[in-house]
Structure formats: C-alpha cells, structure tokens
Amino acid sequence: MEPILIAKGVTKRFGGLVAVNNLDFTIERGSIASVIGPNGAGKTTFFNCITGFYTPEEGKIIFDGREIQGLTPDRVTRMGIARTYQNIRLFSNMTALENIMVGRHPLMRHQWWDAILHTRRYKREEQEALEAARRLLNFVGLQGLGDQLARNLPYGAQRRLEIARALASEPKLLLLDEPTAGMNPQETSEMIRFIRHLRDELGLSILLIEHDMKVVMTISEKIAVMDFGKKIAEGKPEEIQRNPRVIEAYLGRGAASGIGKATATA
Amino acid sequence: MDSQNTFWKSAVKNGLLAGAIGLYSTLVGLVQAFNKRAVIEQLSLGHITLLLSWGVVAYVFLNHHRESESKGKLIAAGALVGGLGAFLVALLPMTAQWVDYHFVFVHAGPEMYSLLTFGKGPWLGSAMLVAVGALWGILIALVVSLPTFWRDSVVKAFLITITVGLLSDLFTGMTIGWMFQPFLGVEGLNILGAVLVFGLSIAYDYWSAHRKPKESAEAVATEPAGVTKSQLRRMVVGALALVVVAGLPLLLGSYLSHVLNMVGLYTIMGLGLNIVVGYAGLLDLGYVAFFALGAYTMGLLTSTGPLGIAHWTFWEAVPFSILVAMVAGILLGVPVLRMRGDYLAIVTLGFGEIIRILALSNWLKPLIGGAQGILLIPKPPLFGFKIQTPIHFYYLILVGIGIAAFVAYRLRESRLGRAWMAMREDEDVAEAMGIDLVVTKLTAFAFGASFSGLAGAIFASYVGSIFPHSFNLLISINVLSLIIVGGVGSMPGVFVGSLALVGLPELLREFAEYRMLIYGLSLIAMMLLKPEGFWPEPIRKRELREEVGD
Amino acid sequence: MSEKIKYFLERLSWVDIMVWLFGLAILVIAVIGVIGSIHNAYYTKEQWMDFVVFGISQGGVYALIALGYTLVYGILFMINFAHGDIFMAGAFTGYFLAAKLNQYGIYNSHPIISLLLIMLLAMVTSVVVALITERVAYRPLRKAPRLVPLITAIGASFTIEYTFRGLYGSGVEAYPDMKIFVGKTSVFGLRILKVHLLVIILSILLMAGLYAYVQYTKAGKAMRAVAEDKDVASLMGVDVDRVIVNTFILGAALAGIAGVLYALIFKQVHFFMGFIPGIKAFTAAVVGGIGNVPGAMLGGFILGIFEALGPGLILEGLGIPASYQLKDVIAFTLLVLVLIFRPTGLMGERLSEEKV
Structure with missing residues (x-):
C-alpha cells in the first residue's frame, strides 16, 4: 500500500535562513513516525509546511496520492490532516464541547440558511456533531468537563482536549507537536499509551515531533532526525540510537552513553 | 511610625x-x-x-x-x-x-x-x-x-x-x-x-x-421536580415580558416611544455589529456606512421627491436596502480580508468616512442630493393603514429586532457561528481546523451589514428625510460602545447596552452635549474594570442536557 | 499540461484576483485622470509648484504626527488611536497663548519668542495629555489581548476630544496672523509662501533632531532595544516602563509642535481637528512602514504631496466637480492600497512576520 504521506525534497527558506533543507520523508499508513532534533532544527517548520501554514519553496508533499504543498491550511485539513500545537492553542473562551464541535467543521455541510430555517440537514448534523463531541470527550477521558471553558481546564486536560479537537475532523493523519511537553513522568506514560491507543483503535497514521527521547524511542516505528534543517538520519529506533551522527548532533560529543541509558530505563 | x-x-x-x-x-x-x-x-x-x-x-x-x-x-x-x-x-x-x-x-x-x-x-x-x-x-x-x-x-x-x-x-x-x-x-x-x-x-x-440559604437548600432538595417548575416559571416570565413589551408604548406615550424607537434601531445595529465584533472578532469602525447605504437605498427607491427613482413602497424597498448593504459589506470586506485587527479598524473607519464624504460631495449631488439629502420619504403602508406615529413605528421596529435577534441567535448556534467564534479566538488555529477564513469573514461582514441596512431603511422611513450629516463616525462609535458596555458577544448585552447608552442620553437632555464624553469614558472604564460587560453571554451547558433543535 | 493548470488553479485564490482587479481598477482610473488633467491643462506650472510646496509643508506636519504613531507602535505594537487628539490638545491650547500675546502686541513685536513660547505650551499640554492617557488607559492593559488597548484608545480619543470641547468650547478659533510670515518669498527662484517655508524648515530640523536622538543617545538606544525585544532589554537593565513613558513624551512633544505648525498653515483650531490629521498621519506611518522612524518621515512627505496633487491631477481629469471635497478619499485609498499590497510599508523590512 502506498504511504499516507510522502515528502520529496521539501525546502523552506526565511530570507537567508534555510529552515528546512531538501527533506525527504515518508509515513506508512497506520504507523507512528517521529521527527526529532535539537531546538531550531526545523521540525515545526516542516510541520507547518505539511499543514499548509507555510508554502515550501521547493519540493512536493504528497498526501494520500495528492500534492498538497501550497494549499491553504483549511483545505489541507479538509483532506484529512489534523494537528495539535506545542504550546496549547485551544479556543479558550469556548467550552470544551464547543472546541470539539469546531474541530468537526470540515465534516459538516449545512449553510447559514439551514441554520436560520432549522432544516432537517441542520438538525441532523448538529445532533451528530453533539454526539460525536460527547463521544470524543469520553474517549479522551474528559467526561463531565464538556461545559467548562477551555481556559479553565487543567493543563493535562487541555492537551487531551486539543487531541480530541483534532480527532473530531476524523483525520487520516494526525500531527502531534510535542504532546508530552510539560508533563510529569506519569502523565507522559499515560500519553504514550493514549497515542498507541489512538493508532490501534482508530487506525490513524501519526506523526510526532518530540523532545523527550523516551517517548520517541518507545512508540515510534520510524524516526527522522533533523539538524539545521537537514535530515541527518532515518530509521527504526534501535538504528537511530546507535547512529553516532545523531548522538553528536542531538546531545553533543560524548553523550552517546546518555541516550543508551535513557532508552534502557524506558 | x-x-x-x-x-x-x-x-x-x-x-x-x-x-x-x-x-x-x-x-x-x-x-x-x-x-x-x-x-x-x-x-x-x-x-x-x-x-x-x-x-x-x-x-x-x-x-x-x-x-x-x-x-x-x-x-x-x-x-x-x-x-x-x-x-x-x-x-x-x-x-x-x-x-x-x-x-x-x-x-x-x-x-x-x-x-x-x-x-x-x-x-x-x-x-x-x-x-x-x-x-x-x-x-x-x-x-x-x-x-x-x-x-x-x-x-x-x-x-x-x-x-x-x-x-x-x-x-x-x-x-x-x-x-x-x-x-x-x-x-x-x-x-x-x-x-x-x-x-x-x-x-x-x-x-x-436572609432568605437565600433556605431557598438554595430547597432547590437542591427538590431537583427532579424542580425542572418542570422552573420551566413553567420561565414560560410565565416570558409571557409577562411579552405583554409588557407589547403594551409599553401605550403606557409610555409618544415621546418615550420615540426614545424607545431610537433604542430599538440601535439594538438592531448592535445585534449586527455584535456578529462582526463580538462573534467574529473583527473590529469594524465603519459600520455606519451600511446604515447609510440602507437609508439611502430606501430614500432613493421610495421618495416621492425629485430624487426618487422608483416610487416603491417601504415593503418593496426593504429587501433591496438589506441587499445593498449586504453586498457592500462583502465588497468592502474583500480588501480587508488579510488585514490584522488594528489595521482593519482604521481601514473600516476610512470606509465609513469615504461613504459620508461621497454622500456630501457635489459630484454625486445630482443623484443623492449632497448636503440637502433626500426628502419626502413616505411612511410604510400596512393594509390601507399607514405606519406613522412613533407608537406605530415601535411595533415595526420591534418586528425588526425580532427578526435580527432570531437570525443572530440561530446563526450563533450553527457551524458558521462556531467558526466565527473560533476565528475570534485564534485565526491561525481556526484555519487549521478546516475553516475557510475568507467565507467566514465575509459572511460575518455580510450579516453585520445587512442588519445595519435594515436599521437604516426603517430609520429613513421613520424620519422621512435623510442627510449625510446623520451618518457620521459617531454612530459607529455609539454602536461599538453599546455592545462593549453590554458585553461583547452577548445578545442580552446589546439590549442592556442600547438602553443605557441610547435611552438614557435621550431621556436626560443635559447629557446630550456630554454624550460622547461619557461614551469615551465608559469604553475605557469597561475595558479596565469589567471587560466582559454588564450582561455577558451565559455559558451554554450542553454536555449532558439540552438536545439540538428545540 | 492540464495537470499543471489544475495544480495552478487549485492554489489560486479568488480573493487575490479580486484584490488585484481592485488595484488595477484604481490604477486605471488614476491614469485616465492624470491624462485627462494634463490634456486639459487646468493649471499653470506655477500653480503645480504651489501644490507641491503646499504638499511638502503639510507633509512635514503629517510626518511629525506620524512619528508619534510609529514610535509607540515600534515599542508597544499598538495603534495609539488618541494620538491625533493629543495633537489637537497642543494646537488648541497654544491658540489661547497666541491670542493673549497678540492682545498685548508681543505676538508681532517678538514673533520668534512668541512662537517658541506657544510651541512650548503646546508641547507641554500634549505631553501631559499623553501621559495621563498612557497611565490611565494603556498601562494597566499592557498584557491584555490586542483589541482591548485599541478599544480603550478609541475611548481615550473621544474622551480627549469632548473634554477639550467642554473646556474650551465647541467653536472654531483662528490663530492670529504673524506679520513676518505673511506673503511670499523667493527660494531658488521659486516664489513660496513664507509660512510654508517656515513649516518645512522646522519640521525637517525636528526630524533630524529626533533621528539623532533615537540613533545616538543612550535613551534612544534603550528605546530601540525595547522595540527589538522587551524581555531581553529588561534583562539588560533597561527600565522598560521608563522607556515607554519616554516614548509617549517624545511622540506627544512632536505632536504638540506639529499642532502649532498645522495651525500656522491652516489657521483654524477646534476640538475635532485632530481626527482627520490623525488618520492621515497614521496613513503616513503605514506608507513608510509602521515602527520605522525614517519611514514615517518619508511617508509623511509622500502623503502630503499626494494629497496636494491628487484632486487636481487625478480627480479633475475625471471630470469630478469640486474635487477638493474628495481629497480625504485619496488619502484613505492610498492607505487601503498600501495595506493590501505592501503592508510592511516602503521601509518596513525590519518588522518580522510575527510583529506584523
């Protein structure tokens, strides 16, 4: 089966700075892939190229058989890619339930006249959206918090709400930008279990950006390592762990043993 | 020490x-x-x-x-x-x-x-x-x-x-x-x-x-039966409110009805601007332009004077007033689609001024009368009867408010309404959720403008003659102030705001000269002390209750 | 081939098309107008030169006000909507001193000293108004969402206008003529109004002074540091609050002087006089690239000349009667065009995406 996402020679420049440099990457259907790298390596820029927030100067991004580079973010989302943000970006003055219902926007078809006249289509879609939102709320373990304003939720709940909102569009590919940032070890391992669960239960393909080595090594089937906008290594977690270039770029010289330890305890 | x-x-x-x-x-x-x-x-x-x-x-x-x-x-x-x-x-x-x-x-x-x-x-x-x-x-x-x-x-x-x-x-x-x-x-x-x-x-x-603690304890104790009771109470209160609203002008007399009519016209505009500013988060300072367009369209289409082009009745012209305002809302919306909040404010302000300058200019005078305005705008007929006095107009405006509030409420509760609010909260994220920003912004402008056009059309017919001077920037600021005082994004807030900011100054004539000063001060004071307004929109509970569609 | 077209069409937005058509339409109208005007030769060469000189002198005033917008924007990323009214406060207050001085004959016996005193008073008034505004309406909201300080700024604008209406009355007052500046003089063989010459020279001097201040003094460097990055600047020991206050003082002082210069050109002052010049100056700041000091100066002169020539050059050629009535439309149109096609302005390169 063809991969869900193929990036070929993607390059994104900001003035003189080449943030992403000739990057090739593929994600297989139903797999969990990760992009790692030091700060400023271009991971989030790559993310933004996929989601349409940036248009890469060169290269192609093929999602589900169609070229998507240069399309606006809303169209990319409607094609089946959903994302979360590193620094949580919920609609803070809307309730949790409303946040999820916004996520469902691409699946709804009713227009303003349907809403004004309360047509059958409007009623059916709104009912479906409400039920789906309740279901997702339960799925991410936030039952009972649906009527809280998003900004009033605790941190961990906000992270999960963001994922629920992304899932509401029923994506084929889910992009998670540092989903465990700011979490304690227990919350982190819960999140790892949850991400696996997402893939197994919903059959999603998932692309992660992560800083936490432990997370990456535990759940990824494939890892790409970026440094200064370039991909310097790609492979299975074990291969990445042994790759000296990675260790050097990521942690500096002489840190190889550190990585070994981090994964050994995982 | x-x-x-x-x-x-x-x-x-x-x-x-x-x-x-x-x-x-x-x-x-x-x-x-x-x-x-x-x-x-x-x-x-x-x-x-x-x-x-x-x-x-x-x-x-x-x-x-x-x-x-x-x-x-x-x-x-x-x-x-x-x-x-x-x-x-x-x-x-x-x-x-x-x-x-x-x-x-x-x-x-x-x-x-x-x-x-x-x-x-x-x-x-x-x-x-x-x-x-x-x-x-x-x-x-x-x-x-x-x-x-x-x-x-x-x-x-x-x-x-x-x-x-x-x-x-x-x-x-x-x-x-x-x-x-x-x-x-x-x-x-x-x-x-x-x-x-x-x-x-x-x-x-x-x-x-001294009564409170007892009451709330009681309410907790009788929760299941209380549901129908509170529903019943709400219905009674609603019915009473309806009777009061319907009977108000008879009680108040002609002058106070006129005051209420101004409050009502501002309420219609407020409901429209509330969509643009409150829901969609687009700070539009040129809102008066659409009010003017609605009024001028009504004037041109119905006037029996020399400038009248069609001699239609009010009812034939109203849809056109709304339509003209709506189209203008979209046309003026296109250039500002990519502009960020504060630039948008200034540019829309510019649009409002341009419309007023054009209305005043000698250039368009042969068409729309320049500073002399459009006179002899007839009153709306109704089954052989004429809507003429402020008390008659009260009911017309009430219907207008009803329609505007109904439309605003239903839009709010839809995919479009949520898209507006998502865009207000975070434009980039809203787009990443699959929301087409162009359509979402333009519909906000279009609906906001159409409400204003409706208000303008009624206004033209109500006062009978219109002049460019009636359509200055201060109206935009009035409407903005009233939705901020009431509570941005809140429909009940619009009513409260227009009662307070339009009704009071009309009642207290001494205020007239200081009206704008009070508006200015209240904008600052609200932002400092009570940014959510006096009547913020209540949070809707729907996780466990309330099904969709009634 | 069809693949390519499809690829292209998918990425083409109708908004872009509409916007470009809009720009094109205005361009075509402008060109037709210019051709029409030149063809009909409504004005002599001398008259055109007069327009240009008038444009430069009002441009100088716009530039001085625009600096206030740009300085504040550079540091707080907010549009100080009330800046036009701060300008009004200076001009209006200066009138009373001018009238008193005129009453005692000092105005014409010691014109330079009088002018300096009036400017000083205007500056002080503008600065006081700006400081109160900053303290009450802006400072408590520095961390609030962007639209909040904009709304208080709009509120502040009306508060200032109607405060001065209450204090000084709603009438229009006229600065008395200063005899030594009445009439024309020759510069490089050009006959220009003395008042215009005075305004041009003064505004250029002030701008040069401001530029040197921002560029070379310690306070100016602190200001630029805060504009770059507030947090880093405060870590480096810059008192950010102090710098912000300084910025408001500087902008308001320039606006106060601009108020007096404006009154020298146009004579009349009233409580609402700040509104239109305020928007024009904002336009100038945007044209030059908001946040950019030389940009605001350039933008001011460009707008001033554009506006002076526009009605005669473009609108009359289109056969529009009483075209001067529409000169404000020209400024607004320029603002819209710049914001659509070059939102960073002519010299606004240095603003990063995130700031804009």
Missing part, C-alpha cells in the same frame, strides 16, 4: 486626586450643565457629580485601609480627602477676581462661581464648600467602617436613589404618572420619595440576604 506617615501622605495624594477630578468635572462643564436637573428636592445632579468626584476617590482610598486603620483615623482621613478635594475646587471662585478663567475655559464664569459658593460670595461660600467636602468625607468614612453587608447595602441604596431620582421624568411621562405624584417634587424625587426608595432598597437587600 513610618506606615503612619505613608497613610497620611497617601491621604493627601488622594485629596489632590479628588480635587483634580472635581476641577475636571467643573471646568468641562458637567457640574453646571447637570445643575439644571434636580434629583432629590433641591439637590441637583451637578451637586451629585461634584460629590461623586470626591466621594469615589475617598471611598476607594478609605476602603483600602478599612481593616488596618482605626475608625477615628478613617474619619479624620475622610475629612482630609473630602476637604482637600473641595478646597481645590474652591480655588476657582476664590481666585476668580484676579484671574480671567473665562478667556480659556468657556464654562468658567459668575454662574459657575455662584453655583460653587452657594451664592454666598467667594470667601464664605468657599468655606462652606470645603466644609461640605469634609463632612461628605466623614460620612463616607462612617459608611466604610460599617460592617460589610451594611456598607454595600447603603452604597447600593444611595446609587439606586440617585438613579430613580434621575429617571423620575419617566414616571411623570407615563400615562399612569399620577400614581407616583406624592413621591415626586417639581423635578426629581421629594424627600419622602428619596427616603422611601433608600429604605426599600436596604430592606430588599436585607430580605434577600
């Missing part, structure tokens, strides 16, 4: 601040203009403005030190703040014989001085003013040192009494005004009325504070 020093220093500082605010309200002319309206017997709104200038400062200051300082010291400090505040104001009449304030300040003059000195000459009068200030400060200190419940209750009762006194015209203007006569003076409340209102307010507070 040191903290003692800072306390007195701070008291002096607050006294100076009180004086500065007092001087400001005096020199700007508020005190003098408001002096024409008696609130309680001889006590005028001008006096109250002065007292409030000092009182608010004294209250905030004393309240801050309420716990830490003794009652005696609070009283002394109150006298200091009030006395010093009054002294600064008294400097005006005292020095007036040497300094010609009137050369610069238009309101400074014998009339003002005599008002400040109770007509007793600069020296004795000033001394009296300072004494009044000091006594007022002491009174405030006494109120502040009351137990919390009584303090709040007294302050509230004081404010309510003033408000009732101010609005007493409302009672005399009513068809059942005679019922209130015993409590009213020539203007404002009499002593009996004031005492009565003050006492009732405190009694109500006392009653509600």
Whole structure:
C-alpha cells in the first residue's frame, strides 16, 4: 500500500535562513513516525509546511496520492490532516464541547440558511456533531468537563482536549507537536499509551515531533532526525540510537552513553 | 511610625486626586450643565457629580485601609480627602477676581462661581464648600467602617436613589404618572420619595440576604421536580415580558416611544455589529456606512421627491436596502480580508468616512442630493393603514429586532457561528481546523451589514428625510460602545447596552452635549474594570442536557 | 499540461484576483485622470509648484504626527488611536497663548519668542495629555489581548476630544496672523509662501533632531532595544516602563509642535481637528512602514504631496466637480492600497512576520 504521506525534497527558506533543507520523508499508513532534533532544527517548520501554514519553496508533499504543498491550511485539513500545537492553542473562551464541535467543521455541510430555517440537514448534523463531541470527550477521558471553558481546564486536560479537537475532523493523519511537553513522568506514560491507543483503535497514521527521547524511542516505528534543517538520519529506533551522527548532533560529543541509558530505563 | 506617615501622605495624594477630578468635572462643564436637573428636592445632579468626584476617590482610598486603620483615623482621613478635594475646587471662585478663567475655559464664569459658593460670595461660600467636602468625607468614612453587608447595602441604596431620582421624568411621562405624584417634587424625587426608595432598597437587600440559604437548600432538595417548575416559571416570565413589551408604548406615550424607537434601531445595529465584533472578532469602525447605504437605498427607491427613482413602497424597498448593504459589506470586506485587527479598524473607519464624504460631495449631488439629502420619504403602508406615529413605528421596529435577534441567535448556534467564534479566538488555529477564513469573514461582514441596512431603511422611513450629516463616525462609535458596555458577544448585552447608552442620553437632555464624553469614558472604564460587560453571554451547558433543535 | 493548470488553479485564490482587479481598477482610473488633467491643462506650472510646496509643508506636519504613531507602535505594537487628539490638545491650547500675546502686541513685536513660547505650551499640554492617557488607559492593559488597548484608545480619543470641547468650547478659533510670515518669498527662484517655508524648515530640523536622538543617545538606544525585544532589554537593565513613558513624551512633544505648525498653515483650531490629521498621519506611518522612524518621515512627505496633487491631477481629469471635497478619499485609498499590497510599508523590512 502506498504511504499516507510522502515528502520529496521539501525546502523552506526565511530570507537567508534555510529552515528546512531538501527533506525527504515518508509515513506508512497506520504507523507512528517521529521527527526529532535539537531546538531550531526545523521540525515545526516542516510541520507547518505539511499543514499548509507555510508554502515550501521547493519540493512536493504528497498526501494520500495528492500534492498538497501550497494549499491553504483549511483545505489541507479538509483532506484529512489534523494537528495539535506545542504550546496549547485551544479556543479558550469556548467550552470544551464547543472546541470539539469546531474541530468537526470540515465534516459538516449545512449553510447559514439551514441554520436560520432549522432544516432537517441542520438538525441532523448538529445532533451528530453533539454526539460525536460527547463521544470524543469520553474517549479522551474528559467526561463531565464538556461545559467548562477551555481556559479553565487543567493543563493535562487541555492537551487531551486539543487531541480530541483534532480527532473530531476524523483525520487520516494526525500531527502531534510535542504532546508530552510539560508533563510529569506519569502523565507522559499515560500519553504514550493514549497515542498507541489512538493508532490501534482508530487506525490513524501519526506523526510526532518530540523532545523527550523516551517517548520517541518507545512508540515510534520510524524516526527522522533533523539538524539545521537537514535530515541527518532515518530509521527504526534501535538504528537511530546507535547512529553516532545523531548522538553528536542531538546531545553533543560524548553523550552517546546518555541516550543508551535513557532508552534502557524506558 | 513610618506606615503612619505613608497613610497620611497617601491621604493627601488622594485629596489632590479628588480635587483634580472635581476641577475636571467643573471646568468641562458637567457640574453646571447637570445643575439644571434636580434629583432629590433641591439637590441637583451637578451637586451629585461634584460629590461623586470626591466621594469615589475617598471611598476607594478609605476602603483600602478599612481593616488596618482605626475608625477615628478613617474619619479624620475622610475629612482630609473630602476637604482637600473641595478646597481645590474652591480655588476657582476664590481666585476668580484676579484671574480671567473665562478667556480659556468657556464654562468658567459668575454662574459657575455662584453655583460653587452657594451664592454666598467667594470667601464664605468657599468655606462652606470645603466644609461640605469634609463632612461628605466623614460620612463616607462612617459608611466604610460599617460592617460589610451594611456598607454595600447603603452604597447600593444611595446609587439606586440617585438613579430613580434621575429617571423620575419617566414616571411623570407615563400615562399612569399620577400614581407616583406624592413621591415626586417639581423635578426629581421629594424627600419622602428619596427616603422611601433608600429604605426599600436596604430592606430588599436585607430580605434577600436572609432568605437565600433556605431557598438554595430547597432547590437542591427538590431537583427532579424542580425542572418542570422552573420551566413553567420561565414560560410565565416570558409571557409577562411579552405583554409588557407589547403594551409599553401605550403606557409610555409618544415621546418615550420615540426614545424607545431610537433604542430599538440601535439594538438592531448592535445585534449586527455584535456578529462582526463580538462573534467574529473583527473590529469594524465603519459600520455606519451600511446604515447609510440602507437609508439611502430606501430614500432613493421610495421618495416621492425629485430624487426618487422608483416610487416603491417601504415593503418593496426593504429587501433591496438589506441587499445593498449586504453586498457592500462583502465588497468592502474583500480588501480587508488579510488585514490584522488594528489595521482593519482604521481601514473600516476610512470606509465609513469615504461613504459620508461621497454622500456630501457635489459630484454625486445630482443623484443623492449632497448636503440637502433626500426628502419626502413616505411612511410604510400596512393594509390601507399607514405606519406613522412613533407608537406605530415601535411595533415595526420591534418586528425588526425580532427578526435580527432570531437570525443572530440561530446563526450563533450553527457551524458558521462556531467558526466565527473560533476565528475570534485564534485565526491561525481556526484555519487549521478546516475553516475557510475568507467565507467566514465575509459572511460575518455580510450579516453585520445587512442588519445595519435594515436599521437604516426603517430609520429613513421613520424620519422621512435623510442627510449625510446623520451618518457620521459617531454612530459607529455609539454602536461599538453599546455592545462593549453590554458585553461583547452577548445578545442580552446589546439590549442592556442600547438602553443605557441610547435611552438614557435621550431621556436626560443635559447629557446630550456630554454624550460622547461619557461614551469615551465608559469604553475605557469597561475595558479596565469589567471587560466582559454588564450582561455577558451565559455559558451554554450542553454536555449532558439540552438536545439540538428545540 | 492540464495537470499543471489544475495544480495552478487549485492554489489560486479568488480573493487575490479580486484584490488585484481592485488595484488595477484604481490604477486605471488614476491614469485616465492624470491624462485627462494634463490634456486639459487646468493649471499653470506655477500653480503645480504651489501644490507641491503646499504638499511638502503639510507633509512635514503629517510626518511629525506620524512619528508619534510609529514610535509607540515600534515599542508597544499598538495603534495609539488618541494620538491625533493629543495633537489637537497642543494646537488648541497654544491658540489661547497666541491670542493673549497678540492682545498685548508681543505676538508681532517678538514673533520668534512668541512662537517658541506657544510651541512650548503646546508641547507641554500634549505631553501631559499623553501621559495621563498612557497611565490611565494603556498601562494597566499592557498584557491584555490586542483589541482591548485599541478599544480603550478609541475611548481615550473621544474622551480627549469632548473634554477639550467642554473646556474650551465647541467653536472654531483662528490663530492670529504673524506679520513676518505673511506673503511670499523667493527660494531658488521659486516664489513660496513664507509660512510654508517656515513649516518645512522646522519640521525637517525636528526630524533630524529626533533621528539623532533615537540613533545616538543612550535613551534612544534603550528605546530601540525595547522595540527589538522587551524581555531581553529588561534583562539588560533597561527600565522598560521608563522607556515607554519616554516614548509617549517624545511622540506627544512632536505632536504638540506639529499642532502649532498645522495651525500656522491652516489657521483654524477646534476640538475635532485632530481626527482627520490623525488618520492621515497614521496613513503616513503605514506608507513608510509602521515602527520605522525614517519611514514615517518619508511617508509623511509622500502623503502630503499626494494629497496636494491628487484632486487636481487625478480627480479633475475625471471630470469630478469640486474635487477638493474628495481629497480625504485619496488619502484613505492610498492607505487601503498600501495595506493590501505592501503592508510592511516602503521601509518596513525590519518588522518580522510575527510583529506584523
């Protein structure tokens, strides 16, 4: 089966700075892939190229058989890619339930006249959206918090709400930008279990950006390592762990043993 | 010792601040203009403005030190703040014989001085003013040192009494005004009325504070049965409200109905701008443009004068007024689609001005009359009857509000409404959720504009002739202010806002000159103290209750 | 081939097309107007030169006000909507001193000293108004969402306008003529109004002074540091609050002087006079690139000249009667065009995406 996402020679420049440099990457259907790298390596820029927030100067991004580079973010989302943000970006003055219902926007078809006249289509879609939102709320373990304003939720709940909102569009590919940032070890391992669960239960393909080595090594089937906008290594977690270039770029010289330890305890 | 020093220093500082605010309200002319309206017997709104200038400062200051300082010291400090505040104001009449304030300040003059000195000459009068200030400060200190419940209750009762006194015209203007006569003076409340209102307010507070715990316990106990009960109560209240709203003009008479009509027109506009600013988060300062377009379309299509092009009836022209405004909303929306919030504000402001300048210009004069405007706009006919008096128009406007509120409410509860709000919260994320920003923004502009066009169409027919001068920037600011005061994004807030900001100034003619000043101040004050407005939109609970579609 | 077209069409937004059509339409209208005007030769060469000189002098005033917008924007990323009214406060207050001086004959016997005194008073008034505005309406909201300070700024604008209406009255007052500046003089063989010459020279001097201040003094460097990055600047020991206050003082002082210069050109002052010049100056700041000091100066002159020539050059050629009535439309159109096609302005390169 063809991969869900193929990036070929993607390059994104900001003035003189080449943030992403000739990057090739593929994600297989139903797999969990990760992009790692030091700060400023271009991971989030790559993310933004996929989601349409940036248009890469060169290269192609093929999602589900169609070229998507240069399309606006809303169209990319409607094609089946959903994302979360590193620094949580919920609609803070809307309730949790409303946040999820916004996520469902691409699946709804009713227009303003349907809403004004309360047509059958409007009623059916709104009912479906409400039920789906309740279901997702339960799925991410936030039952009972649906009527809280998003900004009033605790941190961990906000992270999960963001994922629920992304899932509401029923994506084929889910992009998670540092989903465990700011979490304690227990919350982190819960999140790892949850991400696996997402893939197994919903059959999603998932692309992660992560800083936490432990997370990456535990759940990824494939890892790409970026440094200064370039991909310097790609492979299975074990291969990445042994790759000296990675260790050097990521942690500096002489840190190889550190990585070994981090994964050994995982 | 040191903290003692800072306390007195701070008291002096607050006294100076009180004086500065007092001087400001005096020199700007508020005190003098408001002096024409008696609130309680001889006590005028001008006096109250002065007292409030000092009182608010004294209250905030004393309240801050309420716990830490003794009652005696609070009283002394109150006298200091009030006395010093009054002294600064008294400097005006005292020095007036040497300094010609009137050369610069238009309101400074014998009339003002005599008002400040109770007509007793600069020296004795000033001394009296300072004494009044000091006594007022002491009174405030006494109120502040009351137990919390009584303090709040007294302050509230004081404010309510003033408000009732101010609005007493409302009672005399009513068809059942005679019922209130015993409590009213020539203007404002009499002593009996004031005492009565003050006492009732405190009694109500006392009653509600002592009843509350029982009530809520009861409510918890009878939760399941209570659902239908509360539904029933809501229905009764709704029906009553409907009867009151429908009967209001008959009760109020022609003039007050006219006031209500202005409130109503602003409410329609407010509901529209609320979509643009409140839901979609697009700060539009050129909103008057669509009001003008609606009015001019109505004028051109229906006028029986030389500029009329179609001689249609109101009902034939209304859809076109709305349509023209809507299309204009979209057309003016396109260039600003990519602009960020504050640029958008200035550019829309520019659009509003362009429309007004074009309406005034000689260039378009042959078409739309230039400064002479469009005259002879007929009233709407209705089954052989003519909608003519303010009372008739009240019902027409009520229907307009009904339609606007209905549409706004239903849109809010839809995919589009959520898209608007998501865009308001975070444009980038909204786009990443699959929301087409272009369509979402343009629909917000289109609906906002169409409401304004409707209001403009009714307005044109209501006043019968329209001039470019009726469509200036101040209208946009009026509408913006009322939705902010009511609560951005809140539909009940629009009603509250337009009652407060359109209704009150129409009632209190003295306010007219200071209307914009009060709007400006209230915009700042709201953002600083109560950014959510006086009636914020309640959060809708729907996780476990309330199914979609009724 | 069809693949390519499809690829292209998928990425083409109709908004872009509409916007470009809009720009094109305005361009075509402008060109037709210019051709029409030149063809009909409504004005002589001298008259055109007069327009240009008038444009430069009002441009100088716009530039001085625009600096206030740009300085504040550079540091707080907010549009100080009330800046036009701060300008009004200076001009209006200066009038009373001018009238008093005129009454005692000092105005014409010691014109330079009088002018300096009036400017000083205007500056002080503008600065006081700006400081109160900043303290009450902006400072408490520095961390609030962007639209909040904009709304208080709008509120502040109306508060200032109607405060001065209450204080000084709603009438229009006229600055008395200063005899030594009445009439024309020759510069490089050009006959220009003395007042215009005075305004041009003064505004250029002030701008040069401001530029030197921002570029070379310690306070100016602190200001630029805060504009770059508030947090880093405060870590480096810059008192950010102090710098912000300084910025408001600087902008307001320039606006106060601009108020007096404006009154020298146009004579009349009233409480609402700040509104239109305020928007024009904002336009100038945007044209030059908001946040950019030389940009605001350039933008001011460009807008001033554009506006002076526009009605005669473009609108009359289209056969529009009384075209001067529409000169404000020209400024607004320029604002819209710049914001659509070059939102960073002519010299606004240095603003990063995130700031815009």
